[in-house]
Amino acid sequence: MDLVTQVALPLVKALGSTLDSRLRANEAHLSSEDVLDRFEEQLPQLFINEWISKSVSKPLSGYALGEILDDTGSDLKTAGTLLGASFASSALSWLIVRGIFGGNRAVGTLTSLPLPATESKLRATVEGIDPANPYVAIAALQLIDDTDLTPEEFYIKERLLAILEKMYPAQTLDRLTKLLASGASAYHGYKRNGDSIGYGLLWAFTGRLGLGLALAQGFAKPAP
DSSP states (O other), rough: TTTHHHHHHHHHHTTTTTHHHHHHHHHOOOOHHHHHHHHHHHHHHHHHHHHHHHHHHHHHHHHHHHHHOOOOOHHHHHHHHHHHEEEEHHHHHHHIIIEEESOOOOHHHTSSSSSOOSOOHHHHHHHHHOOOOOHHHHHHHHOOOGGGHHHHHHHHHHHHHHHHHHHHHHHHHHHHHHHHHHHHHHHHHHHTTOOOOOHHHHTTTTTHHHHHHHHHHHHHOOOO
């Protein structure tokens, strides 16, 4: 995740809580196997939807706010532009997923799994799963001690691990695109600031947001 996005993402995710609650109520009648089958069916498309939304929203927000705000070349204004772009990108990504792709159906499905309402590490982990980041979800599930689980919970955990592990190739591609965007942003920061390695490293953390801003500033051109 891009560094600046960590500030905005929790705020934007909170906007979807009401819709997720409604979805949970509609799917409460499903069995564990039904829920997991539906999750497995929906997960690849959801990952693609998230990837498209972020690949569009991040560069677009960086470029748009760069054109509007970052016209002086000052470091402070560039930092402010990136912060504003992170909020705009998170909001735009959320709107794309909800409005165009019909919402985060797979996560809503998981919330209807028959797990204890409280004091359940598995429930807390399942409700925190981000299908766009299967590596993180797998690591969290693997930390859960099997001896603390009922047979039903153990089945749910193992099935979730098997489903999420199928997404490794897709996330590898996603990480590659992030790496390329970070490399391009780093090169822009390096050239924009008089071949400064320090600025290049800082720009590397801006990822796809920074790439959009770099295009607005004039890619790899010196600061005015």
